[in-house]
Amino acid sequence: MxxxxxxxxxxxxxxxxxxxxxxxxxxxxxxxxxxxxxxxxxxxxxxxxxxxxxxxxxxxxxxxxxxxxxRVARYDFLNSRGKLLLRFDGSDRIGPGGWPGANxxxxxxxxxxxxxxxxxxxxxxxxxxxxxxxxxxxxxxxxxxxxxxxxxxxxxxxxxxxxxxxxxxxxxxxxxxxxDLQFEEPWLVVDVLVDDETRLPAANLQICDPKRPTTCVLMGEGRHRWEFMILKGETAEQVSDDAFVAALLDPWDVKGAVRIERKAVYTFRAxxxxxxxxxxxxxxxxxxxxxxxxxxxxxxxxxxxxxxxxxxxxxxxxxxxxxALLDSYQPERARNLRATIDMAIMMGRMVCTTNRWAALARDLKIGIARILGKQPNGPSGYPTIMEGLIIAESNAAGSYFPQPVASDGTRLDDVLGAGCWLLSRDTLSAAAIRPFAPAIERWLDDRQSDAVLVRPDRYVFGTGDPRDLRAAWEEATRLHPAALADPVAAAREDIRI
Known part of the structure; x- marks a missing residue:
């Protein structure tokens, strides 16, 4: 047909x-x-x-x-008195993907x-x-x-x-x-247009107040967002009322600095x-x-x-x-996805504590961890690909391959283009690769490898001998060599396979 x-x-x-x-x-x-x-x-x-x-x-x-x-540098969790519980810092710095960590x-x-x-x-x-x-x-x-x-x-x-x-x-x-991963909480989302940015917080905030858990975050240019947990007995109609929303925003002292663009009730689920x-x-x-x-x-x-x-x-x-290649989609994504959801649930349960005594116990536990130097300075790293189209026994297989950025702002992906890459120490002298060679060589050194085969989604298929990697890729994908192209043939013929 x-x-x-x-x-x-x-x-x-x-x-x-x-x-x-x-x-x-x-x-x-x-x-x-x-x-x-x-x-x-x-x-x-x-x-x-x-x-x-x-x-x-x-x-x-x-x-x-x-x-x-x-960009925003900090993600702060504050208690009901405005004291810092937890801080994730540095999210405005360039991440492995070649862009700032939080946009x-x-x-x-x-x-x-x-x-x-x-x-x-x-x-x-x-x-x-x-x-x-x-x-x-x-x-x-x-x-x-x-x-x-x-x-x-x-x-x-x-x-x-x-x-x-x-x-x-x-x-x-x-x-x-x-x-169902057993997380379901109704929240009111209030999006605003900003007329006076100086009167708004410069960090993303989670207010862990048992009286009313609240989120306050930057949005795109000229916008800001508040999210307020809907408490037991409150209705969507009640919390969406203009007077109710004004009362929620009043402690933030933003009257005249913002204009409401949207009010919506969402149920946060996992x-x-x-x-x-x-x-x-x-x-x-x-x-x-x-x-x-x-x-x-x-x-x-x-x-x-x-x-x-x-x-x-x-x-x-x-x-x-x-x-059958498509059968690898869910196994490869599900483990990473489950970890991101677990992280969100952990943060959510920390924020959504509405019992005063449970909140006090939480604050004390976090305070002790801070004194002992055991607080994280950012979200935990999410799992790599553990099964699917990788050489499982290979060093670094399934990990995320970073995107170096050259001194002139050029990014590796824009030079090599889409597709699968086979990067070996021999390819690093190619003119197109030279600005990124030190970063790639350090990556190979850290993993004691001569070459890496990077999948089109920028996860590592495997490391080792270049010829072995090429053969393993063709066997795993069943792709005919004639279907494999090269975007930088003028520089080297063995980078993209």
Whole structure:
């Protein structure tokens, strides 16, 4: 049966748009079906980390996003008296991904940047007002019924991706259930436009006050956010009342400095889909997992999904890799995702303590840890890839490969481009690589390796002898050598495989 596209993506949010761009860059024909008639204009996600920015870099949107984002050095947890409990410092410094560790963003601006990038690819189309309905997976592809402003349509695709949010109709229709991780708290989110930035905190804050746990964070340029925990007995209507919100903001002394842009009640949840793939139907982003916002990893997790899934879909559709390659998607992502959710739950339970005595015990425990020098200075590192397309016994396999930045601001990925890299000590003399050679050589020295094979999502496949790595990659992916290209052939022929 003739196909209308290689991949149909349900959902035109950051995950769906990023996935569409990464697929289009690899030569696939993509349709994004977004049920809303127009882009959602109000803020939602607030943070992208260095790894998320690196993914946006590949998607051609990072510079635009960075231009309207703000950096923040500190993430402070304060008790009810305003005393410091815990501080995560230095998040404005450049992270392994080659971008600052914490970038506070305005989600509509992120989506606008992604839409502009998507328009560069004639074989990638974003269709607003398209709502995915029923679908049939016959093994060779998926036939999907879609409601559109012009009437019902039927789209035939090789794969269907549900990137359609927490209530995902695709997930529901595929019969995929959620595993509940037992965190559910209702909060009021208040987003404001800032007229006088000098009157607002310069750090991200968690106010661990049992009377009313509160979050106060920077957003993209010209915006700020407060989140207030809804207490037992309060209703969504009550806490959304203008007078109630004004009373919540009054202690912050920001009257005249801010204007309310949005008020919304959210239930912060922690859940993971028990399957991320059902035949030719796969899930990504909030359709596959939901995390409380305390670690700022909601959007970041969806971007990581897109980066992991894009190159594998392209390998199957375009390069002849076996369909089983996609079975590595969930095992590779789930362990990292579970750790980010566990971190968010830990932070959330610390913040959401409403019992006065439990809060006092928490404060004393944290204070003792600080005296003993056992407090963390940042969130714990998340697990590397432990199983899937890696040489498990190889040194550093599954770890995240850093992106060095040259003295002139050039980043490694922009020089080497998309695809898989085979970097050996012999390649470091190539003119294109020379500005990054010291950083790469240090990385190899630290791991006592002669070469590293870096996957397209920038995780390490393995280290060792270059010829052995090439052979192991071809065996693991079943990709024919003829399908392997080289973006810097003029410099060296053995960098990208």
């Amino acid at each position: 003739e196909q209308d596209c290689d991949v149909l993506i349900a959902g035109g949010g950051p995950t769906g748009l990023t996935l569409a761009i990464l697929l289009a860059r690899r030569g696939l024909k993509v349709i994004v079906a977004e049920k809303e008639a127009a882009p959602y204009p109000l803020p939602r996600a607030a943070h992208i980390d260095h790894e998320g920015m690196r993914i946006l870099q590949e998607a051609g949107a990072a510079e635009d996003v960075f231009a309207t984002s703000r 506070m963003i305005h989600q509509p601006s992120v989506e606008a940047a992604l839409r502009r990038s998507l328009q560069r690819y004639p074989d990638a189309v974003l269709c607003h007002g398209w709502e995915v309905g029923s679908f049939v997976d016959d093994g060779d592809g998926v036939t999907t019924r879609i409601g559109t402003p012009e009437g019902p349509k039927t789209i035939r695709s090789r794969f269907l991706i549900g990137a359609d949010g927490a209530r995902s109709p695709v997930r529901t229709a595929a019969g995929i259930a959620f595993d 859940r993971i889909a028990n399957r991320w793939r059902a035949g030719n139907v796969l899930l990504a982003g909030d359709a596959a997992h939901q995390t409380p916002p305390f670690a700022g990893q909601g959007m970041c997790s969806g971007l990581r999904d897109a980066a992991n899934l894009a190159w594998k879909l392209a390998a199957v559709v375009k390069d002849g890799a076996p369909d």
